[in-house]
Amino acid sequence: MGVAGTMEYLSEMLSKGKKGKKKKQTQTVALKVRMDCEGCERKVKKALSSVKGAKSVDIDLKQQKATVTGFVEPKQVLKAAQSTGKKSELWPYVPYTMVAHPYVAQAYDKKAPANHVRSVDTTTATVSESTVDDKFTLMFSDENPNACSIM
Numbered sequence: 334m335g336v337a338g339t340m341e342y343l344s345e346m347l348s349k350g351k352k353g354k355k356k357k358q359t360q361t362v363a364l365k366v367r368m369d370c371e372g373c374e375r376k377v378k379k380a381l382s383s384v385k386g387a388k389s390v391d392i393d394l395k396q397q398k399a400t401v402t403g404f405v406e407p408k409q410v411l412k413a414a415q416s417t418g419k420k421s422e423l424w425p426y427v428p429y430t431m432v433a434h435p436y437v438a439q440a441y442d443k444k445a446p447a448n449h450v451r452s453v454d455t456t457t458a459t460v461s462e463s464t465v466d467d468k469f470t471l472m473f474s475d476e477n478p479n480a481c482s483i484m
Contacts, residue, residue, distance in 0.1 A: 357386065357404040363424035364399045364414050368392075373419065380417045384409055396446050398424060427452045 368374050374392050381390045381401050387410075388403035399421075401410050407423060414421040426442070426449040429435035440450045 359388075359403060360405055360407070362401045362405060362407045362410045364401070364411060365397055365422050365424050365426075366399050366414050366417075367420040368394055368397055376417050377414060377419060380413050381410060384413045425451050 366377050368377060371394070374394050377399055378390050378392050381387060381399060384401065384403075384405055386404035387401050389401070391400040391402075392398075393400075399414065411421060411423060426445050429448055429450045432440055432450055432453070434440065435450045437453075439453045442451045445451065
């Protein structure tokens with residue numbers, strides 16, 4: 334075994350030791366935190382900045398949204414926000430174009446920011462269709478042989 338073989342062996346042994354350790358990826362965690370004033374904003378920002386791995390903290394007082402970017406876990410960030418005594422939860426809103434039925438009762442929220450609705454599962458969002466809707470759907474269907482005469 335020459336010098337090249339020894340170097341290869343050592344580098345292989347060192348790389349095997351590192352494979353067991355996973356690297357954390359940069360994440361962006363958004364929270365909805367109840368904040369009333371600039372004092373609340375400073376308190377929440379200080380608590381979220383102290384989370385291990387947090388690189389930046391952005392606070393939007395108008396939307397009551399706190400965004401933490403860095404090598405963080407969502408549970409740790411939520412726990413830190415709750416430690417301030419403020420009501421907080423993970424950001425529940427998504428753009429309304431991402432939801433199949435944005436105006437169903439479970440998704441629509443008056444307090445949501447513009448063009449956003451609550452994120453709901455498609456299984457929990459129930460849309461009721463009446464027989465009248467089915468009748469009109471079938472009337473203009475491509476499978477209806479009399480549809481051309483109606484149009």
